[in-house]
Amino acid sequence: MIFKPLEGIIVLDFSQFLSGPSASLRLADLGARVIKIEQPETGDICRHLYNSNVVFEDSSSIFHAINRNKQSYQGNLKDELQREKIYKLIKKADVLIHNFRPGVVNRLGIDYDTVRKINDTIIYGEISGYGKEGPWKNKPGQDLLLQALSGLTTLSGNDGDGPIPMGLPIVDLIAGAHLSQGILACLLRKAKHKIGGLVEVSMLESVLEFQFESITTYFHDGGQPTKRTKTNNAHPYLGAPYGVYATKDGFLALAMGQIPFLGQLLNCPSLLNFETPESWYDERDEIKKILATHLKTANTLEWLAVLEPADIWCANVLNWSKLFDEEAFKVLDMIQEIELSETTKFETTRCPIQINDTILWSKAGTPKLGEHNSEIEKEMIL
Numbered sequence: 513m514i515f516k517p518l519e520g521i522i523v524l525d526f527s528q529f530l531s532g533p534s535a536s537l538r539l540a541d542l543g544a545r546v547i548k549i550e551q552p553e554t555g556d557i558c559r560h561l562y563n564s565n566v567v568f569e570d571s572s573s574i575f576h577a578i579n580r581n582k583q584s585y586q587g588n589l590k591d592e593l594q595r596e597k598i599y600k601l602i603k604k605a606d607v608l609i610h611n612f613r614p615g616v617v618n619r620l621g622i623d624y625d626t627v628r629k630i631n632d633t634i635i636y637g638e639i640s641g642y643g644k645e646g647p648w649k650n651k652p653g654q655d656l657l658l659q660a661l662s663g664l665t666t667l668s669g670n671d672g673d674g675p676i677p678m679g680l681p682i683v684d685l686i687a688g689a690h691l692s693q694g695i696l697a698c699l700l701r702k703a704k705h706k707i708g709g710l711v712e713v714s715m716l717e718s719v720l721e722f723q724f725e726s727i728t729t730y731f732h733d734g735g736q737p738t739k740r741t742k743t744n745n746a747h748p749y750l751g752a753p754y755g756v757y758a759t760k761d762g763f764l765a766l767a768m769g770q771i772p773f774l775g776q777l778l779n780c781p782s783l784l785n786f787e788t789p790e791s792w793y794d795e796r797d798e799i800k801k802i803l804a805t806h807l808k809t810a811n812t813l814e815w816l817a818v819l820e821p822a823d824i825w826c827a828n829v830l831n832w833s834k835l836f837d838e839e840a841f842k843v844l845d846m847i848q849e850i851e852l853s854e855t856t857k858f859e860t861t862r863c864p865i866q867i868n869d870t871i872l873w874s875k876a877g878t879p880k881l882g883e884h885n886s887e888i889e890k891e892m893i894l
Contacts, residue, residue, distance in 0.1 A: 514867065514868065514870040514872070515543075516542055516543025516867075516872060517542050517543055517867065518539060518542040518543035518544040518699075519543040519544075520543075520545075521539070521543070521544040521545065521606045521607065521699065522544070522545050522547070522604060522605045522606050522607070523536055523539050523540070523544045523545065523546045523547065523605065523606065523607040523608075523609065524547055524549055524598075524601055524602060524605045524607070524608045524609070525546055525547065525548050525549065525582070525609045525610075526549045526608070526609065526610040526612070526622065527609050527610050527611040527639065528556045528557050528558055528611065529556075529557065529558050529561070529611070529684065530558070530574075530578055530655070530681050530684035530685065530688070531611050531639045531653070531683075531684040531685075531687045531688045531691070531715060532609050532610065532611035532637075532639050532688065532691070533548075533556070533558070533578045533579055533688070534578055534684060534685050534688030534689070535609060535637065535639075535688040535689070535691040535692040535695070536548075536582065536609055537578055537579070537580070537581065537582070537688075538688070538689070538692045538863070539607070539692060539695065539696075540581040540582055540874060541581060541862075541863035541865070541872050541874045542863070542865070542872065543872075544606075544607070545583070546581070546582040546583065547582070547583045547584075547585050547601070547884070547888060548579065548582050548583065548584045548585065548879065549585050549587055549598060549601075550584055550585070550586050550587075550881055550882070551586075551587075551588060551589075552586055552587075552588050552882075553881075555584070555586070555881040555882075556575065556579070558572065558574060558575045558578070558579070559571045559572060559575045559881070560572060560575075561574065561575070568852070568856055568858065569852050569853065569856050569878070569880070571878065573858075575878065576850070576852070576858060576860075576877075576878045577860050579878050579879070580850050580860065580874070580876060580877060580878045581874040581875075581876040581877075582876075582878070582879055583879050583883070583884040583887075583888065584879035584880065584881055584882055584883045584884055584885075585598075585601070585882065585884055585885055585888050586881055586882030586885055587885075589620040589621060589622065590620070595621055597889065597893050598622075599630055600892065600893045601888070601892055601893065602622075602627055602630050602631055602634065603630050603631050604631075604892050605631065605634060606634065606635060606699065606702075607634065607635045607636075607637065607695055607699070608622070608627060608634055608635070608636050608637065609637045609638070609639075609691070609695075610622065610637075610638050610639075611638065611639040611640070611653070612638075613640065613641070613650060613652075613653070614640060614644045614649050614650065617638075624636045624638075624710050628708060631708070632708060633702055633706060633707060633708040634708045635695050635698040635699060635702065635708055635709055635711065636708070636709070636710050636711065637691050637694065637695045637711040637712075637713075638691075638710075638711070638712055638713070639653070639687050639688070639691055639713050639714070639715065640653060640712070640713075640714045640715070641653020641654075641658065641714065641715050641716065642714055642715070642716045643712075643714040643716065643717065644712075648661075648716070653714075653715050655681040655682070655683045655684045655715075656677055658683040658715045658716060658719055659677045659678065659682070659683055659719070660675065660677070661716070662683070662716060662719045662720055662723070663723065663738075664677070664678065664682075664683075664719055664722075664723060665677050666738045666740075666748075667723075667726065667738065667740075667747070667748055668745070669740060669745060670740055670741060670742060670743055670744070670745045671739065671740045671741060671742045671745070672742070673740075682719070682722070683715050683718065683719045683722075684715070686718045686719060686722050687713050687714070687715045687718040687719075690713045690718050690721075691711060691713045694711035694712075694713065695711055697711075698711055725749070726738070726748070726749050729749050741755070741796055741797055741800055742797045742800070742801075743755075743797070743800050743801065743804055744756060744757055744800045744803070744804055746765070750768070750793075751789070751792040751793035751796045752771060752786075752792050752793075752795075752796035752799035752800050752803070753766040753767075753768075753769055753771065753774060753792075753799065753800065753803055754766065754767060754768060755800060756829060757800075757803055757804050757807045758804065758807065758808055759807050759808060759810065759811055759812040759815060760808055760809065760810055760811045760812075761811045761812060762811070762812040762828065762829060763812065763828075763829035764807060764812050764815055764816070764826060764827075764828065764829065765826060765827045765828075765829055766803070766824070766825070766826050767825035767826065768825060769824050769825065771783050771786040771791070771792050771799060772784050772786065772787055773822075773824075774803075774824065777818055777819060777822055777824065778806060778807075778815070778818065778819075780802065780803070780806045782802045782806075783799065783802060783803070786799055812828050812829075813828070816828060845862075845871065846861055846862060846864075847859050847860070847861060847862070848860065848861070848862040848873055848874075848875055849875065850875055850876070850877050850878070851875065851877055852877040852878060853877075862874070
């Protein structure tokens with residue numbers, strides 16, 4: 513069995529919803545012992561925040577997906593005696609994570625200044641919606657709202673479609689990834705220099721950095737407005753043929769490529785007229801219109817048989833059902849089974865990181881609210 517890199521590291525996770533828990537999930541899969549500190553009775557609000565009608569073991573499927581491989585300690589920070597118990601946990605922890613709004617941790621008594629007096633080498637990680645300063649600091653840090661405010665919704669869809677949000681909580685997940693990166697960096701510093709640190713991530717800054725390529729282009733071209741193509745848009749700052757096109761029986765994704773060469777391969781003479789790279793951007797709507805019409809004349813696999821041997825970057829467009837049947841997916845061994853009880857199991861993705869050619873399986877289930885109170889108190893508090 514592999515010795516995981518973070519074994520022996522204790523993480524206290526006060527966060528809820530997705531951003532903070534996604535960070536602690538990554539740390540858990542890398543070997544850390546993650547203890548969710550949950551409020552009495554309700555626990556993490558995400559236990560009952562449904563993204564579908566799929567519920568098992570009395571909690572939402574999204575809660576199980578993001579909080580597997582963790583322990584649960586139920587404690588009320590507003591109760592003085594229970595807060596003292598949590599302070600004892602803080603004293604023994606390596607990392608603390610939260611995603612409360614600015615000011616809430618001060619009222620609960622777990623702000624950074626208080627915590628570092630208890631444990632001066634702790635790594636304290638926090639995610640906010642918009643940072644601690646400015647007129648937006650008290651806005652709710654919810655994924656869709658951040659997508660809307662950050663400009664992200666102007667990049668997808670075609671010209672005239674209006675704003676198009678991504679169909680995933682992308683801002684939550686990126687912020688969580690950034691937080692885990694900062695925590696890992698500070699853990700390395702702690703190992704070398706015996707000092708703790710404060711890691712701060714805001715969802716707004718994370719989603720802005722996520723758009724670094726397009727934002728850099730925006731400033732370089734004098735602040736010209738983002739303009740999506742009329743059809744088949746996949747990236748508003750790239751020229752033709754970049755996009756997804758309907759074929760006779762499905763869809764084909766095309767990345768960058770020389771338009772005249774494509775015209776030869778596809779037997780589409782109209783594309784031979786676009787000889788210069790400048791035209792592939794300036795006349796991209798016309799090029800995409802020609803491609804969209806031409807690609808409907810044959811099946812996806814027929815086009816792939818022509819394009820892939822010529823080293824054109826292209827792909828079939830698959831849904832999950834088709835993807836999961838592909839040998840290329842099966843060889844990844846990407847799905848693991850989690851056992852919640854003798855009668856309840858569920859399948860989910862595994863950690864995508866491998867170390868020394870070993871997959872980091874983490875098959876421990878999702879904790880019931882307060883499930884580990886007795887074990888944790890006996891080991892770390894009493």
